[in-house]
């Protein structure tokens with residue numbers, strides 16, 4: 001190894017708890033996250049843990065979630081693993097009705113990983129957190145020998161606070177099904193970017209933290225009328241709807257023509273023979289609302305750029321409990337089944 005390789009590439013010492021790891025933290029992490037303590041002991045204390053002061057006067061429930069990110073490629077059209085790790089965790093909090101108050105970031109990095117790439121990923125993670133004004137309070141770095149891990153894996157835990165946490169099982173017959181925007185963008189953009197296809201497309205991943213779109217909705221009276229929410233990630237819209245129908249023993253009926261979809265996503269799905277309803281989305285949510293509040297909820301969502309294409313796409317019924325029905329474009333009617341899994345591995 002050349003003497004200065006440690007300045008440009010990750011070496012085993014960067015994860016070994018000594019000088020080199022300290023330097024990496026000083027250079028990459030602390031300037032971006034260190035100043036935002038939400039408790040007495042924050043990230044810059046580099047203690048064994050961080051403390052989080054409960055927001056003053058706030059009542060409600062703390063919500064905790066965790067996620068690991070193994071996406072391939074690490075940099076993809078519309079985002080990268082850093083933005084994805086932030087959005088993935090923040091969105092799980094958001095669909096439970098929780099405002100993010102603190103996150104953790106753990107990185108498992110392959111020896112030889114370029115430090116400029118790591119810097120770009122950290123930068124992107126930090127930028128996504130700025131969109132929701134939430135800090136990283138603690139983290140971890142491990143280095144694995146070359147070949148033992150593919151590039152980089154990120155794990156993020158998020159702590160949020162909700163007035164009243166919203167589950168994904170509260171559907172009631174008569175409720176309306178809202179989608180906050182176009183379906184299939186992340187999965188299809190990633191597929192197109194994979195080496196085996198390397199298709200040129202204008203389609204970009206929708207990866208984004210959706211809390212800012214939800215905040216006005218959850219802080220309004222409409223909040224009471226929201227019966228369930230879920231982010232359609234792995235397995236896409238089909239998996240999310242089936243899970244919700246099963247958990248609540250209701251039937252969800254969706255009108256295919258109302259599902260917002262970009263023409264590029266539709267085109268790619270036809271070319272590759274993969275349903276856009278079965279691939280991951282990383283900046284969208286399914287919102288189940290009482291019928292009398294559906295139009296009002298739609299208006300609030302559409303006021304935010306992330307919800308500009310929001311639409312009411314279906315209704316909760318009692319017809320076939322635990323099943324999802326799709327009214328198709330050609331006038332047919334069929335079950336939309338739970339996919340076996342996401343057709344695209346390492347999508348998030």
Ligand code: MG
Pocket residue numbers: 091092230231233
């Ligand atoms: Mg989720």
